[in-house]
Amino acid sequence: MSVEKYKFISPGIFVSEIDNTGRLQSPGDVGPAIIGRAEKGPILKPVTVDTYFDFVKTFGNPIPGGAGSDVARNGNYTSPTYAGYAAQAWLRNNSPVTFVRLGGQADPSASGTGLAGWQTTQTSPSTTTDDNGGAFGLFIADAPTRTYLTATLEVTSLDISPGQTISFTDNLGTERIITSGTVTNATTFDASKTTVVEIAEQIHEAINSGSLITSTGFGGAIGAVSVLSLTANTAAAPLQTATLPKLYAGPSIAELGSATAATASFTFTDKPNEETTLSLTDASNTTVVFEIDDNGDGVVTGGAVAVTGIAGAGGGATGTAARLTALINANAFDITAVDEGGGKVTLTQDTAGTTGNKAISSTLTAGAFAANKGVPTQFFGGSGIPAIVLSIENTGEIANNQTGSLSASYSATTGTLAAVWYIDEKATIGLSGSRSDTGADDVGAGIYFDSLGKHQFKVQISSSAGTPNGVLIDTKFDFTDTSDNYVRKAFSTNPILTNSSVVDTTSNSYNKYWLGETYEGAVVEKCTTSDQIGVILPLNNGTNLGSDFRRDYADAETGFFFSQDLAVGPSATGSYSPDNMQNLFKLVARNSGDYVSRNLKVSISDIRQAPDDTADQPYGSFSVLLRRIDDTDNRVEIVEQFNNCNLNPNSPNFIGRKIGDKFVEWDDEDKRYREYGDYDNRSAYVYVELPEEVKAGETDARFLPFGVRGPLVFKDFQDFTGNGETVAINTLVSGNFNNYGTTNITSFIEGAQVTNGTTRFEFPHLRLRVSASEGDPVDQLNSYYGVDTTFNSSRLNKSVRDHLKIFPAGISNVNASALTERMFNFTLDDICFLSASNGARFFVHKTGARSADGATAVDSLHLRGGLSYLRGDGPYTTVLDAGVDKFTTVFAGGFDGLNIKESEPLREVNYPDAGISPSNTVSSVFNSLNVAINALRDPEVVEFDIAAMPGVVNSTLNRKLVDMCEERGDALGIVDIKGGHIPANQSTLDSTQRRGSVQEVVDTLKTNPIDSSYGAAYYPYVQISDLNNGQVVTVPPSVVAIGALSYSQNTSELWFAPAGFTRGGLSSGRAGLPVVGVKDRLTSRDRDKLYENRINPIAQFPAEGIVIFGQKTLQVTPSALDRINVRRLMIFLKRQISRFAATVLFDQNVQTTWNRFTGVVEPFLRGVQAGLGITQFKLVLDETTTTPDLVDRNILYAKIFIRPARAIEFIAIDFILTDSGAAFED
16 A cells, blocks of 8 residues: 555544455356257347356256147247256256257348247138138137017008008018019919908018018917018018008118118318229219319219319319219219318218228329328228118008118126147148038138137048048037136147157147147136137238247247336326336346246336435336245245345346346347346346436436336227128238138128127237235235236136237237237226225225226326226325235247247257258258357357267258367367267157167168367267156267266266266266166177278176266277377366466566466376376476567467377287296296
8 A cells, every 4th residue: 555545633543454365256167068959048149147046046957858738838848958958967066067058040131940939830721621720719709689570560551452562571582572462483362351450461571471570469379460670680680671551551660770870071281182082882882973164164073073163162172072072972972071170071970880981092193282191991880780771652542652671789807818729731720610600510710600618619621632531620618727628628739749850740740730829818717607608710911920930049028017107196097107217127038048938027016106206316226036936925925035126227226236137138149148227137037227317317206116017919890790891900810711712701700790799809918916815815815917928816827928029020028019909008007996884994906097097087096987097186105005005917929939830949959951052051950059059169258178069960950060169279179970879859850760770770870970179079969867757868978978978077077988887987976967778789880880981989897887988089091089088188288387378378478477477387287197188298488488579579389298098998918828848037
């Protein structure tokens, strides 16, 4: 400490302590870098772990494979994770391991098969079974309640004039005629029956003889009653027309129909150009063309109405609107025009209903219209069935016309997507059972069917060949997970079984479909009655395909957590919208694919206002809890917890600093990762993303996370009715589906008249907790509002995981688009309460409570349904003071980028389909492995001394791995050679064909040679016993080779040969894993052939068991470096001496520095010599090596001569027999 640092003011003795004994931390140990699949963890990012406990925490336990239960929902556990076993083998005896988890990432220039992810083989619906494929969704809703209206007619006269008729035409076009004259196919009045009752009886019988209208009113026998009641039948659309003669009089029939007229509007800003036209069509298909002819020359297109007199009507926009309105209303067609003023014209179809949604054709110039207010392409908004006309014709004796309708009213219902099937190829899917419109038995998609019971339907999947009548499955199912008919039990949920590259198409296991997502929770929430209707529709809007998930791996994330509403007073709620609240932060998974979204959720708790928001402590605090997704609020299971977080960038408790905000992105041009963010990550699972204004401290210091934006969801849609109409809807579904050509579908959903267009379908929504009492908490203040992953039950509703999956390719999971919207904007500002008679309050969340009822709700402190609004017109602290301070949300959108139709994604590069040669642009797995190798390329970024990709037998990738090791000069690449055992999950061959052979492996290495001392290979595959469950697992030889290297290094030194019975005895546990067998038992000749070709045999002997019986590198030229122990020795020496050299870098290039260097290196080499790594060495560092010229060039140059110790691989012993008189001393 410099004397100047003391502060002398008054006399005294000043003492300070200076510690110069500190030592720099020595560099950490170095272990292998292993690339491969894992259950979880960062994808394609090197992560170093020191213990097996840390490995399991980060990447999960090794997967033994063989677990094919519900792959679509639970993930792929069908094939072993070889890399995980290799890591386990190393960590049993040594440390550390650098692991790179494999995920799907396509080359930027890739297309087609080169894209990551997956899609069905055929992606779009087709009228031809062999061309059909893609995603198909089952949408269900409570069967709408239909109330059938009636009309009452009374016979009041006996006068039947000659030639008069009564005619009824139903919705099927069937006409029933009763006449007093002569009409073909008509029923003639019986002239002998002349009483009022007899005439009414004839009408009654004629109506009921086949019409879709029922006539009642006579009871069981015809009496003296002359009143007929007409009612629409259950399966019928309403009566179309009825013409009645003079004998019917009586009360006027009221307008009973319910329909909305279609409209269109546009606004002129100027007069359009001469000769431009507007073509309008009314509901009865009458078309009139209007043509601008303001110059009055009378030259218009044939039949067009000339729009003249514009100048006289005021000119410009005003005159154009006035004249066009007058001419439209003057023409004999059923459209009414209204001049709204300011150049705006509104058109209304006189006939209400969907038939009014007619197309509009216009050449009127766009420049003549206000922005976004030009002539639309069609009339919009027409819905329902128009009023049906019942007219009493004027026969000259009765001068009045009476109109009315006979139709049904319908209760509006909202249904949900319930399940998704993926048809891989050459099959069709449809509901089976009773059609909702006719009651007839049928099978089809695009058609409404009645449920078999509550939430119960029947689906048939058929193919053109291969099964009786082509039916693959025809079964009923429901959505109760404890039921024997549970949908996920009734159908295959394994997409791997559709892959003909790994499943024999002639076997019973092969499928052409799989069941993907099911939404049991949403079904229970939305469909509450005993009967439902259902329809299967393609999830395909023509642009976006619901079965195309070809996209790179992606990280799951929450929506933004947003602030409370700081406004107070009676008028505050009137302007409130959660969309306007400040985004504060969101949590993003750290390169982990879908693991976080499937297994974790996040809660905000302990929200506290600032101690003094006007003075020194203006920031409040809160805690962030990462919880298991399957816990409950009564049994919270915390994975990570960050307490007392705040939004003050200058605080040590700033949320960015507490959790971390760093993330990496791959730079494909520079072939390396780039790091972003300011604060080191302290969470093993997530990092924080913060808006710039929050990081800069520019937001209101009082802000707290009071709400959260939900995941995105596809927009809902209505089951439009009509004849042949094409409905434009912004979501992932298409209607007008033709049921594979078996039925002529004439509307958006066939049979939609059963709902009259009143049913809407949602894509499934997560449930938000409503009441604090749900789940029977001991204390309601322990309840977390927001997402309820139990769907109001006592355990996880597993369908929640299906809500959180990534969207198909081309659709953002982060930003809303034309197809998507936020599932919810949850906020504690919406908390309400119910008051008990004893004064207790029961808290309830009501979405929109702060805004929906506006100032009225606040003024009265009362909402609909008996709920009182908790905040009233007070501040947000009212909620916190009541103890309501916690809520939960989920992560969504994670994806590992791998092909779910592959049991082992490595097959794509190991055993590609015919005609495919894997490369960066052709295979995303190839590119991903290449990215992983490149991520390990820089020794200044990551250290390791062994590299392996267990299970990869692609020669090009193996060469890349060894080349990377050689380029670094500090690692040995251990590779698996193609030609040995082929895993069952990578081929359709039987076990005898998959066995492989020594000759095939040797031939592979000869055809695709790797000549490097930085590589090594072994043969054959071996069988191990999984340490967790004892399951026998076949693994590639690189797995146990790594284990043997670890054991050898731990028990002796790394320069000892990791082979032989001492250090390579696999049956004795040298591999770190229990080795119980080999896939190919080698003969002495086999071992010779392998070793001659630089492949290390793994042999099995009767007494000694299984042993690694070689330690060659892949170097062709004989030298000391063609042995693993020498190569590893040199890697070790170079790394350690490089570290010593780093301590003199930038020091003076003089003898003193040289002496310091040699004073460290020589003792080190003597230690290696004592440890039997080298037999002799010499270090030269003087003027003969570092010459004056090199000194001038700032270079220190030393030479180290090494004589490595060699391992004994061959023992020759001569046994010499002598005569009895021989002297051994000779």
